[in-house]
């Protein structure tokens with residue numbers, strides 16, 4: 612006897628606790644005793660043997676290498692950012708994919724200033740990137756090239772609207788705060804609006 616979840620499971624998603632089910636095909640366990648999916652697919656619970664596995668689906672909506680992604684920053688790690696995918700090649704994506712990108716993309720000036728190439732990101736930042744790899748069913752993006760990086764962000768202090776003031780700085784129109792960021796060449800509210808429009 613088995614039960615199949617209709618919804619698409621994404622890499623890293625929790626599918627069971629180890630007390631409930633043992634991890635089968637395409638799963639892995641985290642130290643807290645959580646069984647997680649290692650791929651994109653359908654979760655199948657074998658209720659008799661108490662094993663959970665993920666049946667891989669070749670979803671046509673899974674991005675390909677070279678695809679352009681627009682999404683928002685949902686989580687930050689020391690040198691990585693996790694990005695919730697909203698658009699793939701300007702088409703709205705309902706799959707709820709998450710992609711990851713290296714935050715080590717700062718300019719040479721950043722290295723001189725901070726001794727590090729780590730770019731600043733905040734939760735909710737709208738970013739554009741290009742898919743460079745799908746290793747282990749994880750969507751890896753690059754934000755390095757000039758078309759990629761921060762597409763639009765609200766002020767990190769007051770949440771106000773921001774405008775670009777130089778190649779790598781934005782300024783809040785409300786409180787005047789400046790911030791150094793890795794900007795896409797067409798940074799701004801208008802560009803994000805165009806993406807929203809195209810994706811409909």
Ligand SMILES: [Zn+2]
Nearest residue numbers: 766769783786
């Ligand atoms: Zn502000």
